[in-house]
Amino acid sequence: MEWLIYLLKVTVCTVLFFGFYLLFLRKLTFFKINRFYLLGTLLLSFIIPVVQFEIKRETVVTEIQNSVNVGEIKPFNSVQPILPEYDGQAKPEINWSEQIYGAYVAVASLLLLICLWRLFNLLKYTGKYTKNGSGLKLISKSVGFTNCSFFNYVFINEYNISQSDMAVLLKHEEVHARQFHSADKMMLMIFKSILWFNPVIYLYDKVLEQVHEYEADEITSNGFGNQAYANLLLKLAISKSDMPLIHNFVKNPVKERIKMLFHSKSKNMKKLMYLLALPVVAGLFWLFAVQVVYANKLAGLKHGGLLVQEGKILFTDINSIRNIPGETLSSGKIDKTTSALYKTAQVKSNKEVLTDTVKPKPVKPRIISYRKLRGDVKTKTYYIENAVIDIVNCRLEAGYVEFDQANNKILARNATLKTLDRKSTIKSALFTFDLNSGTYSAENNEAKTGGNIHDAERKKDLLIKLNDKVDYAAKDSVKISRDKLIVSLFGNAMLSYNEVKLSGSKIVYNKKDNRVLVNDATMTSGDTKIKADSLVFDIKTKKTKLFGADFNH
Template identity: 80%
Template structure:
């Protein structure tokens, strides 16, 4: 669970990075040279905030795909429900450790720890610099414009932080001080320092993203352009440019402040004499709307497809609100539902296939695919384990699943793939009325398959078919055995077995014998001549009979009665 949250956070940061790259690329291409400094400022701040917001939003759009003239297939498969009660898996305690199993490196956790460590360190540095700055703000004099003046001749000077102005009064003439204070007054009134603090926090969060540093530089330039423009309007472009060049030698690297000459002087002087952008060019800001819409569609919108059926021709399949409803029953209950988005069902020869679906041959029963069977470990005498692959080796183990108890001298339990291999084992019903012993049992509880091997051969089947009969052992015993004295012949496709001379066939407690037996595996029927049928204490003789293995119904001929 923790790994998933870490991965989600890292993926979120990558999405934020992608958004900042597109937004800043748009700024460089279309907006950087415009003289609408206030709009550029809010563009940079707004798109940076949007970059964090868009990946968090989640919207679903339902789309209906229309399917016309659908013909019902006559071979709609029988729906089978699965009512196995899931049992909790007892997590085994490692008694012995396999030294060959090496611990797996959790790379997401390492990356997350490095990210959090660097972000926390940068945040601490920011707080330390802020405290170091605030210690100079205790003593100040206030001027008529509301600025708090602090005389300072070393370190960071001729700069401002909110309405605190650090000024070197001894090395600057009074006329130049008036120009400088006008410049810093613009910074204070426009709350440019709040922008800088916000950018520092963003840089702590996205320290790995080079785009956020370009945002910081661009926003700093916009701040200075805005302050330069308003100051030069009051004192003139030429006089203001001369003061910039004069003070260019005193610079500071304090990131929280607005230094009068911190940003490139050449660019600021060029922008002073740059012709103002025409108001019509403000329409260029509307071009960002397709970028915003594209990022919303990419990161915040999920399209869900639903099939709408038109002109449906069906037999026995009810339709409601343009959706096929299905129902099915079997020996253990009934199931129902509706066609779901993203699935293909065998209801027509031609059917719409959404992108990503494997083929049109997927059938309706895929919707009702049984859940994997979960085993329960009851006890064991000794256990070894492969910690990396989660494979456990148990001696004298007892396990339960599907109303059955497995007792084995040795068990290999593959926890990840949900497979069990049991040697010298017995499988019993929980009431212990039925038991099967074998040298080897294998179970694939995800696929629902099993096999049993002993000295007489090997057999297997499907666990979920067994569950439909509510007893795994019934299914294990459901195999056809046959023998003949004279000969046994098979057809070329091996679907028809012919037994001659004192032939015998047995299935699930029913024994058939006769002079000739023909077993058709395709339709699960058995034809017996000179027949004797035995089931429990019942014994029937007839000239011939037909036994249906699937339904267990029998037709008798030449006896005292015909069925």
């Protein structure tokens, strides 16, 4: 329904712009400026909802220097999408979005066809004409629409008008032709077809035609006099035409036109009133075209830890995209976006704490929106059109998605994969996601890249980096080196890594080599508890060196 939202935004713009015209500009005698205001604001009404500006505002995240009592923080799990089951007896539901769109297009197309038909009926009279000295093409016509013009074609009834009145009328129609007023009417016919449901667009058409006549009346009366020109308007008032594409000499209300002829001219200082429209334009741009994006700016920790932002306690984890080393996408190697597709692995028992094997937890996607979804219950395969899906820290936007729930794989075509902070984006004709391992591959016409690595040793190292989670806190103080690579915790220091928990009087966490040094150390994992004078824990290898250990606990 994005098309409907767009048209509603256009409608709001036209209402506000036209309301401003009625309040401030309608009685001004700057007819040419009023004409361009009406046309310009109509075009702006269609442009403003299309243009998109993004303003980024950062919210600062600072470190906690003192210990804070925090309850148990459970890892966030994405919600498994609820997918429909196929029922052979079920009747297809009515897609109201498509029905409304079809009705709108049908009405708009009909109105455009009517406009073209009227244009055809008008142009069929233009085969024979007489050209005068001013470049007007005079067409003699005694019935139907007469004493009117379409561009430089003037349809005139020569039998009921004197030569003096003819000169005035031709001068009036010459102004219409030279100012291209008929082009404005053609534009309004298109706008009315698109916004046929918007009553304000018909008011725009009426007021714009009125401004055309005021402009032509003003220029013509300067050469013939207001009184003589007003008498001619009254004389020809009885001959009117309903052809919407032409400018009839007396089609608009004669009373209003005569009043405007004798209306005092607006002072030039009143042109400043047009500047009052600028706040309206700015407000609509801010309302419909500007999007404010809030991004977290980390003032301290990058690899995890206890943080506070605007009085709220936050935890970061090591699989933040900004912290995983990787090379650029153009090189055909791993992009930083790859890291976001891995889920934090949880160690199941104390026996696995110091092992070299880490199995990633399957990723659970979360469907945000889609246009159409159908599925096969037997194969557990689902087909989604115009899908938006969150996969851990990334958002997938694809024209077509095949979700193989049985094998936990996703195939996305014509898709864009971007991080939720919008700092990394990959576009590809084909994405393949293995949700069991948390990896993906992206294929383009020129190359293939992704997060799948066939080398077992390199893959193991990558998974260690991507799946670790480190949280820590200290009672006395937390100090971080300038390069943010060394974190020192003093006084009842605590550091947790998956199910491994370390505590001691002092903890030094070196993020560069992924080692943790603990003094007066206690290490727990499940039911296992070890005390030592000091220990060194290697996050990469999951191995620990103990000094002065007490193995009785």
